[in-house]
Amino acid sequence: MTTAIELRQVTKQFKGKKAVDGLTLTVEQGTVLALLGPNGAGKTTTISMILGLQEPTSGTVKLLGGHPKDQRVRDRIGAMLQDVSVIDNLKVAETIDLFRHYYANPLSLEQLLLISGLEAERNKMASALSGGQQRRLGFAMAAAGDPEIIFLDEPTVGMDVSSRQLFWDTIRAMAARGKTVVLTTHYLEEADQLADRVVVINNGKLIADGTPSEIKAATTGRVISFTAGAGVTHELLRAMPGVSDIKWSGRRVEMFGPDTDRLLTALIDKRVDMKDIEVRSGGLEDAFQTLIQKTNAG
Numbered sequence: 001m002t003t004a005i006e007l008r009q010v011t012k013q014f015k016g017k018k019a020v021d022g023l024t025l026t027v028e029q030g031t032v033l034a035l036l037g038p039n040g041a042g043k044t045t046t047i048s049m050i051l052g053l054q055e056p057t058s059g060t061v062k063l064l065g066g067h068p069k070d071q072r073v074r075d076r077i078g079a080m081l082q083d084v085s086v087i088d089n090l091k092v093a094e095t096i097d098l099f100r101h102y103y104a105n106p107l108s109l110e111q112l113l114l115i116s117g118l119e120a121e122r123n124k125m126a127s128a129l130s131g132g133q134q135r136r137l138g139f140a141m142a143a144a145g146d147p148e149i150i151f152l153d154e155p156t157v158g159m160d161v162s163s164r165q166l167f168w169d170t171i172r173a174m175a176a177r178g179k180t181v182v183l184t185t186h187y188l189e190e191a192d193q194l195a196d197r198v199v200v201i202n203n204g205k206l207i208a209d210g211t212p213s214e215i216k217a218a219t220t221g222r223v224i225s226f227t228a229g230a231g232v233t234h235e236l237l238r239a240m241p242g243v244s245d246i247k248w249s250g251r252r253v254e255m256f257g258p259d260t261d262r263l264l265t266a267l268i269d270k271r272v273d274m275k276d277i278e279v280r281s282g283g284l285e286d287a288f289q290t291l292i293q294k295t296n297a298g
Ligand SMILES: Nc1ncnc2c1ncn2[C@@H]1O[C@H](COP(=O)(O)OP(=O)(O)OP(=O)(O)O)[C@@H](O)[C@H]1O
Pocket: 014, 015, 017, 018, 019, 037, 038, 039, 040, 041, 042, 043, 044, 045, 046
């Protein structure tokens, strides 16, 4: 496997604030990596250092084995950052064409209009697009050079459900062609749907790294939910073996634990009054919240 991205002990210090704190990360080519973390975790700063837009305070960044600012490297990457700015007085198709001409082997205009879902808007002025459409244009611009690595910072913000679905299909197709995709997102469902690897950062530090299912399994295990009878108390449930967390929503209870078979047996043994029992795997959302709470507490 070839290495697409390599970060070694990367730190970014702003005045009084360590935005990224000793991050070490290697990403193989062909990976779809989702970078997750709460607001201010350091995701955007990390991506801008990988892209060479900001210099690390310490540590090293390698992109496709070279320096991020090297033109030979830049020709092989594409990026869509949070603020997509469009060029005034250019139509959608003209904007995409302009970007195509920066690259030696660009995708065709038609292909780019298709994968960004902008065929119907091709003759619209870029500045007249809606927020979600502008993000789709940003995606077309990032994909114009048929890059080996594409960086997408919160790509689907403002996109409606069908645009998001189209976008996901496009990412899957890029991954199938061996491309590396790095995306940040606040939509955990998106990470779960797309990523082969999820890296969670909090306060600039890596706190979890694995496949979506590994992260879910390591943090939440499975969940038992039921409607509790009037006599069931939080203390009673807390005393059950192997309970890692309990959430109440009215009388509906969710109990999290690594071994739900044992937990369910214990609940039945103690004759806990339960109705409409369900057992399911914890979602990535649950896993993410647990991780952030754990690291903030520790
Ligand atoms: N140029 C800067 N000067 C000072 N502090 C900065 C600068 N850029 C970012 N920061 C701080 O560094 C931290 C990390 O910011 P960053 O934008 O990387 O987070 P993020 O994970 O991308 O957040 P979000 O999910 O809100 O986009 C934040 O506390 C932010 O305020």
